[in-house]
Amino acid sequence: MLSRTEWLDAGLELLAGEGAPAVTIERLTRALGVTKGSYYHHFKGAAGYKAALLEYFEARYTTRLIDTVEGAGDNTADVKLQHLLRLVLADPDSAGLEIAVRAWALQDPDVRAAQERVDSARTAYLKKLCRGLKTEVDPDRFAQLLYLILIGAEQVLPPIHKPDVREIYDLVLRLID
Template sequence: MTNHRQRLRKDDWIIEGLNTLSLHGHTSLKAEPLSRHMKTTKGSFYWHFKDLQDFHTSVLTRWEELSLSALEDQSRSEATPVGRLTLFAENLSHPQDPLPAGIDAPVRAWAHENHTAANAVATVDQAREQFLSGILRDLDLPNPDFIHIVHSALIGFGTLSTNNRSADQDAISTLLAALLALRDA
């Protein structure tokens, strides 16, 4: 009896790329180590991607798509502005499936030296700030500085996280409570 392994799809490689990126950074996104980890040949990699740059672009495109999709999901799942703000804060500081935990920090690090990554980050940040702007406008907190402060703080939690989700959530709750207290003052 012959043991036939299921052929890897392009999507399998991209998902592995996102997971590898989140755990080891962009310098680990290379055909040979990924092939070894996936227990296949580099030929499988090059069957789906013309070169490493094509793979990198595919991984960044998927990160961008999933990040933007998460915003759309959030806008549909919470009716109140406070609920949307809380969900936005939770998801930005600790992304949910299908985004791997901790993915934003390595993408942002990559963006410092890669134009394609920088464009993806700029697109996602613009959409996040626009989404946050709508929430804060609904809360009668339209000051653009609040948008920048909240967005930057939430990115910081994801970047500087000590893996103590409870402590992060407590700090995020304090930030949001302070912001909402301004509205009520």
């Protein structure tokens, strides 16, 4: 029997690759090569799966990153910020997933609420870090700018590749010194 995490990973993969309409029990079971029994063991129908998938997305792509940075023992805001940027930019496939979740959020109020939680948590953490930087720049606005760079880089077509986004971040960070 598949684990809950395997089901959720498959859902994120389908979501990133083909969008929200592809995330169905039929597509999931076909992709995983299993029957529906394991699905219903872990989830209470499509609504239960969607709720779990959104929680998993938030935990994996927001909470885990923040916890990793905070648990690393780095003590200065600039070191933590650099660590966070490395983690965020290390996953070359996350842009497709981020785009898919944002597109889904435009059509589904539950997904919109989850996306708002994710954006709020991410910007709140960035604001916390930016408030610890030694700069004359408004830390809250700077945090928003850093987040908007990532979101914008993922949304333009063709998307800006992660190494190029890193160079943009390096430029912006030098500008505030």
